[in-house]
């Protein structure tokens with residue numbers, strides 16, 4: 517089974533945003549309407565599944581979902597709306613999404629986005645053009661096809677890792693000797709090589725080498741019992757408050773009123 521992957525070489529990126537435009541056109545995401553809380557109008561959003569951020573020295577760096585080999589977003593989703601595919605893409609089924617947004621909290625890169633503008637919001641992100649690649653509609657993602665400098669290329673993960681190593685070995689003084697995504701968070705299908713450190717451009721230093729689902733799974737198992745406990749506590753509190761209000765207004769609480777038919781006793785109550 518082929519494993520889809522994308523390798524982005526930041527030394528070749530000119531920041532033209534052709535990749536962004538191509539993705540928006542292919543997926544018909546419409547005009548961007550940035551929300552006030554977005555860090556930048558060009559931040560990832562429900563209508564912008566890939567974007568260009570600025571790294572050290574203003575270097576343009578393309579960002580989008582990393583398609584983690586063991587995705588924390590999928591492990592956090594209680595209904596399996598986000599799921600891994602045999603080809604390595606982390607895909608999304610909007611028909612079963614609850615809109616709970618656990619996936620957004622779980623993603624170590626903070627790359628999932630919510631349709632705040634919709635009455636039936638879904639989580640949106642790059643899906644690695646998975647459905648169109650599998651159906652044969654396209655032979656590579658729109659973003660990689662559109663890149664004029666081949667700064668971002670599509671292929672099989674193993675082949676792209678070899679290509680990344682080849683470029684670093686061929687230009688050892690040009691590149692930092694590191695392939696981002698080879699090991700971070702257990703490995704991702706979106707790989708990077710660069711001549712500048714990418715810690716401030718989508719690869720934060722707090723990332724673990726091992727996968728995140730092992731961390732999130734125990735926490736997610738606590739959600740159902742916690743929900744039931746909190747709901748029971750709230751119901752109890754509501755009953756106590758209601759009872760006190762009725763007593764304060766001189767009305768008998770329902771459970772006492774039901775115990776007697778004597779008007780005098782009811783009077784005392």
Ligand code: SF4
Pocket residue numbers: 581582583584587588589590606622623624625626627628641
């Ligand atoms: S980068 Fe985030 S949204 Fe993408 S697969 Fe990994 S955990 Fe999921």
Ligand code: SF4
Pocket residue numbers: 538539540542543565566580641642643644645657658659660
């Ligand atoms: S792989 Fe497809 S969905 Fe992802 S950024 Fe590129 S064009 Fe958009």
Ligand code: SF4
Pocket residue numbers: 528529530531532533534535536568576578662663664665666667668
């Ligand atoms: S199309 Fe290529 S060169 Fe242009 S911003 Fe995207 S990755 Fe960089």
